[in-house]
Amino acid sequence: MAEFPVVCIDGPSGAGKGTAAVMVAQALGYHLLDSGALYRVVAIAAEKRGVSPTDEAAVADIANTMRLDFAVGGADEPVQVLLEGENITHEVRLESTGAKASVVAPLKAVRAALLDYQRHFVKAPGLVADGRDMGTVVFPESPYKIFLTASAEERADRRFKQLKNKGVNVSLAAVLEDIRIRDDRDMNRATAPLKAADDALTIDSTSLSIKEVVDSIVAFVRSR
Numbered sequence: 001m002a003e004f005p006v007v008c009i010d011g012p013s014g015a016g017k018g019t020a021a022v023m024v025a026q027a028l029g030y031h032l033l034d035s036g037a038l039y040r041v042v043a044i045a046a047e048k049r050g051v052s053p054t055d056e057a058a059v060a061d062i063a064n065t066m067r068l069d070f071a072v073g074g075a076d077e078p079v080q081v082l083l084e085g086e087n088i089t090h091e092v093r094l095e096s097t098g099a100k101a102s103v104v105a106p107l108k109a110v111r112a113a114l115l116d117y118q119r120h121f122v123k124a125p126g127l128v129a130d131g132r133d134m135g136t137v138v139f140p141e142s143p144y145k146i147f148l149t150a151s152a153e154e155r156a157d158r159r160f161k162q163l164k165n166k167g168v169n170v171s172l173a174a175v176l177e178d179i180r181i182r183d184d185r186d187m188n189r190a191t192a193p194l195k196a197a198d199d200a201l202t203i204d205s206t207s208l209s210i211k212e213v214v215d216s217i218v219a220f221v222r223s224r
């Protein structure tokens with residue numbers, strides 16, 4: 001049982017987990033765990049070392065031994081990700097890195113390597129953790145589990161707008177296809193598949209604003 005409250009926000013890509021997690025953490029004064037960033041860093045580290053993303057033992061070894069740090073950055077990079085001292089923040093956030101992360105994420109030994117690391121993020125006064133298995137595997141005893149979802153079309157539309165704002169040239173159809181591929185990998189893997197925990201509150205954000213989502217989560221946490 002975690003000593004401090006952990007708010008778990010799980011759901012598919014583009015549902016708004018990361019955005020909501022930051023705002024919920026601010027509202028409650030809690031710490032933040034972006035667990036997807038860990039799988040992204042493992043995928044980057046494997047590529048940098050020339051390790052195949054499906055070589056379970058070699059990728060798990062990387063996950064166990066990599067030197068990963070998070071540092072406070074500036075306005076453009078509020079949280080910097082440092083791998084072996086190298087700033088890889090930009091690479092971590094690339095859409096292509098998310099896809100690569102979903103290739104290493106099904107590996108059982110990799111998930112085992114990251115389990116304790118994630119649990120060490122729990123600190124006073126509490127933690128907001130977003131990902132795919134926060135409520136089902138990493139913090140199953142938490143009473144604060146949210147499954148945040150939205151239709152694939154809405155998630156693709158949001159991601160498309162986000163990429164366009166960053167100046168990335170991509171079609172809506174290609175973004176939707178990537179979302180569907182990632183959903184399929186994340187939901188249909190054998191280890192820690194993406195699914196709502198039995199006791200999770202499911203929020204469908206398809207026609208909700210970010211504020212409505214955040215208010216619902218904060219109200220749910222405060223009601224318990």
Ligand SMILES: Nc1ncnc2c1ncn2[C@@H]1O[C@H](COP(=O)(O)OP(=O)(O)OP(=O)(O)O)[C@@H](O)[C@H]1O
Nearest residue numbers: 012013014015016017018019158162205208209210
């Ligand atoms: N309720 C909402 N309405 C409209 N846009 C939203 C909503 N929630 C999030 N967004 C926007 O959708 C985009 C994707 O959100 P976000 O990155 O938080 O998703 P995510 O679930 O964390 O995705 P991933 O798991 O791939 O990291 C962002 O541009 C965000 O501003």
Ligand SMILES: Nc1ccn([C@@H]2O[C@H](COP(=O)(O)O)[C@@H](O)[C@H]2O)c(=O)n1
Nearest residue numbers: 035036037039098101102105131132133
């Ligand atoms: N708890 C988690 C978090 C993430 N993943 C995998 O990483 C990919 C990238 O995640 P983002 O949230 O940063 O987009 C994701 O598609 C999953 O494959 C995971 O397995 N478990």
